[in-house]
Amino acid sequence: MNTTESPAGLEPASTAGLASHGVPSGENDGDLDPFSNPYILIEAESSRVRFDLRQLWVYRELLYFLIWRDIKIRYKQTLLGAGWAIIQPLFAMLLFTLFFGRLARIPSDGVPYPLFAYAGLLPWTFFANALTNSGNSLVGSSSLITKVYFPRVIIPGAAVFAGLLDFGIAFLLLIPMLIYYRIAVTWNLLLLPVFICLVTLLALGVGMWLSALNVKYRDIRYALPFLIQLWLFASPVIYPVSIMPERWRWVLALNPMTGIIEGFRDSLFGGKLDVLTTLTSAAMTIAILIISFFAFQRVEDSFADVV
Amino acid sequence: MSKPIIKVEGLSKRYRIGALGHTSLRDAIAGAVRFPLRSLSRENASAENTIWALKNVSFEVEPGEVVGIIGRNGAGKSTLLKILSRITKPTEGRVALNGRVGSLLEVGTGFHSELTGRENIFLNGAVLGMTRREIEDKFDEIVAFAETKQFLDTPVKHYSSGMTVRLAFAVAAHLEPEILIIDEVLAVGDIAFQKKCLGKMNEVARDGRTVLFVSHDISAVNALCKRAILLHEGSLILNGPTREVSAYYLDTANKLYSPITWVDFKQGKCDEIELLTAGIQQSGLNTTAVDCRAPFSLTFEYETRKALPNSRFFILVRNAKGEVVFGTSDYDLPSEETTHRRTGKFVSEVNVPEGLLKAGSYYGTIGADIKNERIIFAENDIFQFEVFESGDDTLAERHKRVGLIAPLLRWQTSEAASKPQD
Numbered sequence: 214m215n216t217t218e219s220p221a222g223l224e225p226a227s228t229a230g231l232a233s234h235g236v237p238s239g240e241n242d243g244d245l246d247p248f249s250n251p252y253i254l255i256e257a258e259s260s261r262v263r264f265d266l267r268q269l270w271v272y273r274e275l276l277y278f279l280i281w282r283d284i285k286i287r288y289k290q291t292l293l294g295a296g297w298a299i300i301q302p303l304f305a306m307l308l309f310t311l312f313f314g315r316l317a318r319i320p321s322d323g324v325p326y327p328l329f330a331y332a333g334l335l336p337w338t339f340f341a342n343a344l345t346n347s348g349n350s351l352v353g354s355s356s357l358i359t360k361v362y363f364p365r366v367i368i369p370g371a372a373v374f375a376g377l378l379d380f381g382i383a384f385l386l387l388i389p390m391l392i393y394y395r396i397a398v399t400w401n402l403l404l405l406p407v408f409i410c411l412v413t414l415l416a417l418g419v420g421m422w423l424s425a426l427n428v429k430y431r432d433i434r435y436a437l438p439f440l441i442q443l444w445l446f447a448s449p450v451i452y453p454v455s456i457m458p459e460r461w462r463w464v465l466a467l468n469p470m471t472g473i474i475e476g477f478r479d480s481l482f483g484g485k486l487d488v489l490t491t492l493t494s495a496a497m498t499i500a501i502l503i504i505s506f507f508a509f510q511r512v513e514d515s516f517a518d519v520v
Numbered sequence: 521m522s523k524p525i526i527k528v529e530g531l532s533k534r535y536r537i538g539a540l541g542h543t544s545l546r547d548a549i550a551g552a553v554r555f556p557l558r559s560l561s562r563e564n565a566s567a568e569n570t571i572w573a574l575k576n577v578s579f580e581v582e583p584g585e586v587v588g589i590i591g592r593n594g595a596g597k598s599t600l601l602k603i604l605s606r607i608t609k610p611t612e613g614r615v616a617l618n619g620r621v622g623s624l625l626e627v628g629t630g631f632h633s634e635l636t637g638r639e640n641i642f643l644n645g646a647v648l649g650m651t652r653r654e655i656e657d658k659f660d661e662i663v664a665f666a667e668t669k670q671f672l673d674t675p676v677k678h679y680s681s682g683m684t685v686r687l688a689f690a691v692a693a694h695l696e697p698e699i700l701i702i703d704e705v706l707a708v709g710d711i712a713f714q715k716k717c718l719g720k721m722n723e724v725a726r727d728g729r730t731v732l733f734v735s736h737d738i739s740a741v742n743a744l745c746k747r748a749i750l751l752h753e754g755s756l757i758l759n760g761p762t763r764e765v766s767a768y769y770l771d772t773a774n775k776l777y778s779p780i781t782w783v784d785f786k787q788g789k790c791d792e793i794e795l796l797t798a799g800i801q802q803s804g805l806n807t808t809a810v811d812c813r814a815p816f817s818l819t820f821e822y823e824t825r826k827a828l829p830n831s832r833f834f835i836l837v838r839n840a841k842g843e844v845v846f847g848t849s850d851y852d853l854p855s856e857e858t859t860h861r862r863t864g865k866f867v868s869e870v871n872v873p874e875g876l877l878k879a880g881s882y883y884g885t886i887g888a889d890i891k892n893e894r895i896i897f898a899e900n901d902i903f904q905f906e907v908f909e910s911g912d913d914t915l916a917e918r919h920k921r922v923g924l925i926a927p928l929l930r931w932q933t934s935e936a937a938s939k940p941q942d
Binding site for chain 1: 524526604605609611612614619629634651675
């Protein structure tokens, strides 16, 4: 957004009184030029992109209210409300345990398979829901976009952050499971917030990009479920990375969800963290986030005309 | 004088017709295959499929001014507001805004029907740019203004539409930016509430805040703004005192808008009666701006393909609020033609006397029915016209009275014959 807000722009001109009453003030009159340091400057569309984080800060409360709205509405409209947050990963875990753990006997790095699957499903479910919700968020907010100004990133952003509550609720189920399977937590647990952070940033990056694409190409809505399904099988949710031959693991690591899910499990079960995979995933996440933020800024001016 | 709070310089906005709205990925891929050298995002727009919604518009607004922006639909008013509200970017030109901007392009943006009144106040306030502190501070005032205290914790979906509008306007009315941009939001709600809103807007203006008010309701602009800007087909035509600008607007309406005064209809909507054209005449001219001090007529041409005995044509005229001002039918005073209703082409002219309607916008519906049986056809809002007062202030006074019409009636008053006294 090449719109700037400067707090100093509000100062009344010190030369008041010089211009006669009723006559518009001189346009090139130094202090009287409204374009010298204006509070808000609106300029023609350009491909110039400014990394304007201050705008985001100004509108932080709107972000908060939109997250709050998303959560409120979902819990008001659904019968089971918060229950869905647990049902989704829980049933996926039961199915995976039956088919992949029992029947296909996929190894699980020494952790009981249900726990292994659930610990992978937690970040995965959050990620998949965040992509779905944020991918469709801009199109679903067309009434807001065409009527009010705010940094548009807030919309897919709110959709991602609102999912963190569900994640938190689903996480609670992990505690009795850890106790039941007698898994002792280690100091690795302190690393968990890092991976939660990473998965949120990744969801933000991919979701932002998908939401912008969806405004222009409505095919995204239909491609999304398919994309998410493919991504699930490309990520170590059902299987551990260790079933891949060592020399091919770097390919898996290019998928940032690999490092995140593996790191998630290692933090919970005290496994040895694969530093290289983690760093690759973190780097990929940051790269995706930055690229998609710039791509988003480039097209966000046109949303109101297109949506 | 201080520096202008709003300065608009050479503002233009181009829209690409056809490219408006979303494309499908398939088209984009097909396009990339056919024109591999052209970038997907910046296609060269050829002149024939673009329209300039705004062309080189420049003006200034001083702090504390209340400026009206008038013009027909499609004149570029909404585009100008959207640019000033930063919803869309101009194609050319620039704008300096020296203050916090609050814009109200719609009542109740962001309202969600599942949320309660209380929750919507906070959400809508945040959407309009208020901070949580501001909303909390003004909460009681907002609720009092909206008169919906007892329903505060009821989801808005159970509200009547009037209540929703009142609540939404109440939030908006408590915005306190230095520059307030308003788009015809007053055209909603009941009359008492509209008055309250107008009062609130006047208060806002008196507080020294700058207001840009867009409307095609000339009387509202006259009531609120000292200065007005007239837009026509994207260009700024006139910028000056409201009275002059609105007089010019109404005066030139014939010249500027003559092509659209006669409506041409698509064929074959109804196989019994087909409306051919419709228009309004005053003093022998086609017009959409009617001087209330002279009679005018609503005229339409139609073809009946079937003899329809006992059918009757009617016209319903509604005001800008959607209230029916009057209904009239050719059955009221039947003539030879209307009783037989033969097949053929006919022209009907309905004469409306002078000094009857209030100043404002009107919409006329034409229809035909067979009494107590069925409606043959009805075309909504065929006639769209603006009634204005050309007389002096004393005569203009009656347009502000209560009542749907403001007839100029003759009063005959003479001294009562007094009893002879001794």
